[in-house]
Amino acid sequence: MDKTQGLKVTRRSILKTIPALSAISAGSSFFTKAACAQEPLEDGYTICDNCNQMPMCGIHFQRQGNIVVSVGNWKEHSGKLLCNKALATLQRLYNPNRLLYPMKRTNPKGSADPGFVRISWQEALATIAANMKKIRDQYGAEKLFIFCGDPKEPRPAAMRLARYFGTYHYGTESSVACRKGSLLAEQLVFGSEYSGGGCGPKTKSYMVMATNGAWSKPHGWWNMINAAKQRGVKIIVIDARRTKVAELADIHLQPKQGTDAALGAGICRVLFEEDLYNKPFCDKWVYGVEEYRNYCKDFTPEKTEAITGVPADLIVKAARM
Ligand code: SF4
Numbered sequence: 001m002d003k004t005q006g007l008k009v010t011r012r013s014i015l016k017t018i019p020a021l022s023a024i025s026a027g028s029s030f031f032t033k034a035a036c037a038q039e040p041l042e043d044g045y046t047i048c049d050n051c052n053q054m055p056m057c058g059i060h061f062q063r064q065g066n067i068v069v070s071v072g073n074w075k076e077h078s079g080k081l082l083c084n085k086a087l088a089t090l091q092r093l094y095n096p097n098r099l100l101y102p103m104k105r106t107n108p109k110g111s112a113d114p115g116f117v118r119i120s121w122q123e124a125l126a127t128i129a130a131n132m133k134k135i136r137d138q139y140g141a142e143k144l145f146i147f148c149g150d151p152k153e154p155r156p157a158a159m160r161l162a163r164y165f166g167t168y169h170y171g172t173e174s175s176v177a178c179r180k181g182s183l184l185a186e187q188l189v190f191g192s193e194y195s196g197g198g199c200g201p202k203t204k205s206y207m208v209m210a211t212n213g214a215w216s217k218p219h220g221w222w223n224m225i226n227a228a229k230q231r232g233v234k235i236i237v238i239d240a241r242r243t244k245v246a247e248l249a250d251i252h253l254q255p256k257q258g259t260d261a262a263l264g265a266g267i268c269r270v271l272f273e274e275d276l277y278n279k280p281f282c283d284k285w286v287y288g289v290e291e292y293r294n295y296c297k298d299f300t301p302e303k304t305e306a307i308t309g310v311p312a313d314l315i316v317k318a319a320r321m
Helices: 004-007 011-021 088-093 121-139 155-165 182-192 220-232 260-273 279-285 290-298 301-307 312-321
Strands: 043-046 058-066 067-073 146-148 170-172 203-207 234-238 251-253
Touching: 011 220, 067 088, 146 155, 155 170, 203 220, 220 234, 251 312, 260 290, 260 301, 301 312
Parallel strands: 146 170, 203 234, 234 251
Antiparallel strands: 043 058, 058 067
């Protein structure tokens, strides 16, 4: 059955719900309120399944009739800090463009209107199977790449499908998109995971740039940075916003939007001028250091302040830290 029928969500109720989705406030437990039905407001508790099997954070929601109108932290639950993915649940649930059943393109690719029409699961599966057979007959089974994104539950089945079909080309979102590429690069360049690993035991200062891990990574990363703060690691946050992470900062630099590269050059100029960088490491591993040093010469603290709006003395202080 069409899920929209099950939930009795009409286009009208969706349109009423969506404006409320922008009313997100970091401090409130309930961050979305939809002024929809006249039904009584009821509380409910559930588990977030956005990360699949774990960490299963707790959700406290409110509903009016069959409409979920707010989603927030379940304060008594051990995983009580929802991340951005969970906080966007209502957008996901009620987005009018959400895919709910198989759709087939009826106009050629590149057409202004793809002409999608709804088809049955039977037709969808038969079409896919026929195309897979065509690929195998024409080019060989190994020319097919089977990719399985999130959720993760169908992965074993997709793997078996790839194996029995005869292709060894199987991939998942975790193998290509979920930071695996950057983790591999870190391992190749530094010999271990670096930014992903957070503060090491010898870390004395830690720079966070344009990320609000209190919301996007409320468990591992947020615990890591709080523990680091407690053991005396100095924290520099570069973010135009006053985030929860910025509240931990010893130095908070707030550049105007789009000027972060200039701020970086201004900080690096101080590092170069005062010989505060790891020269043996750069000599061994970094390309273009001399070119970058020359480029940064222009970015005096005063000029960097004029571009970014960050006070010159703070730029120098952060670089020295
Ligand atoms: S980390 Fe975020 S997406 Fe994952 S279970 Fe918790 S709230 Fe849901």
